Amino acid sequence: MKLNILIVGAGAVGQTYGLHLHRAGHKVTFLVRDRVAREIRKFPTLSLHRLRLLRAPQPVRFQDFAVLGDSEALTQHVFDQVWLCVSSTALAKGDWLPALVRSQPKATIVTLQPGLRDGDVVGKLCGEARLVIGMISLVAYQAPLEAEVPHPGVAYLLPPGAPSPFSGAEPARVDAVVRALVDGGCPAKRVADAKAPASFASALMMPHLLALQGAGWSLGAVRHGSWLDRAAAASRDATAAVSAHLHVPPPLGRLAARPVLIATAVGLGTKLAPFPLEAYLRYHFTKTLDQTHAMVNTYVEVGHQHGLEMRDLEALRDAVRRGLG
Numbered sequence: 001m002k003l004n005i006l007i008v009g010a011g012a013v014g015q016t017y018g019l020h021l022h023r024a025g026h027k028v029t030f031l032v033r034d035r036v037a038r039e040i041r042k043f044p045t046l047s048l049h050r051l052r053l054l055r056a057p058q059p060v061r062f063q064d065f066a067v068l069g070d071s072e073a074l075t076q077h078v079f080d081q082v083w084l085c086v087s088s089t090a091l092a093k094g095d096w097l098p099a100l101v102r103s104q105p106k107a108t109i110v111t112l113q114p115g116l117r118d119g120d121v122v123g124k125l126c127g128e129a130r131l132v133i134g135m136i137s138l139v140a141y142q143a144p145l146e147a148e149v150p151h152p153g154v155a156y157l158l159p160p161g162a163p164s165p166f167s168g169a170e171p172a173r174v175d176a177v178v179r180a181l182v183d184g185g186c187p188a189k190r191v192a193d194a195k196a197p198a199s200f201a202s203a204l205m206m207p208h209l210l211a212l213q214g215a216g217w218s219l220g221a222v223r224h225g226s227w228l229d230r231a232a233a234a235s236r237d238a239t240a241a242v243s244a245h246l247h248v249p250p251p252l253g254r255l256a257a258r259p260v261l262i263a264t265a266v267g268l269g270t271k272l273a274p275f276p277l278e279a280y281l282r283y284h285f286t287k288t289l290d291q292t293h294a295m296v297n298t299y300v301e302v303g304h305q306h307g308l309e310m311r312d313l314e315a316l317r318d319a320v321r322r323g324l325g
């Protein structure tokens, strides 16, 4: 069955998921800022390229989609699925989300944001039955990054063996979301709970991103001195807060937050990734800096609500804020 799918945000993630949903034969409409809608209508073609391990990038032209500006009335349209492909902070900004959810009373709402409370916020608006929570396992960015051969447009990588997991109260809705991606060539799977693994992964990652910011976005600098030790201690705080909030034990216990493992993973990633990892991290997480800091603040707040000490996370956050290192 051909689905009518609305994608909010035609950034790197929105374009990549949109391309694959279109390839599966579904009608894709992007909801974008009015100025972006005007630009796209002048030249309704999106250029992407798929990054591949040990092979040259594969250019893709994406046409045959529709676009709506953010001041246009959504009530005249009926969508089967609405995919929220914006950051956590964009989700919370303004009053567009309640109006959007109200305008689509039957649609499945797919939320992909990494914030601990994002799923709860969207679930309250649309009701748990309509909510599908997903974790983005792809990497996508506006190319070229510095030091890259210019391939303008969105570069994306579907990492092998890492399908995007989705879960929700209604299996049929989750299956429809997963099938739509898989049919379009984007690996995805239904899991019992996508939220807890995504939340724990973020709790591990966000303090390390703070450390990377503190180290001037240099992977070399973050490996030296005390950054990794401080990030590991801070991520143990964040993980404890997530665990208390979700009433779920952390999946890997305290093992994952080990500086030696993080340093090894970063070293391997730098060698194997078919894109400049350091430049990507700097580009993406400078763009989403407000999201990282908001997420860290949420861990601190939630931790305190549960009577936990958040000293290491607060110390790292405050040092990075003050630019002290």
Ligand SMILES: NC(=O)c1ccc[n+]([C@@H]2O[C@H](COP(=O)([O-])OP(=O)(O)OC[C@H]3O[C@@H](n4cnc5c(N)ncnc54)[C@H](OP(=O)(O)O)[C@@H]3O)[C@@H](O)[C@H]2O)c1
Pocket: 008, 009, 010, 011, 012, 013, 014, 031, 032, 033, 070, 085, 086, 087, 088, 090, 091, 096, 113, 114, 136, 137, 138, 139, 140, 141, 284, 287, 288, 291
């Ligand atoms: N890219 C990745 O590799 C990756 C991987 C994992 C997770 N994620 C997460 O996925 C989320 C999106 O990332 P991204 O890389 O796609 O970011 P992005 O390239 O900045 O795309 C987000 C787009 O959404 C637009 N937008 C924001 N609010 C909107 C609204 N109310 N209506 C219409 N458009 C709106 C933004 O426009 P403005 O700039 O005008 O606000 C921007 O064009 C982030 O939370 C990110 O952390 C990304």
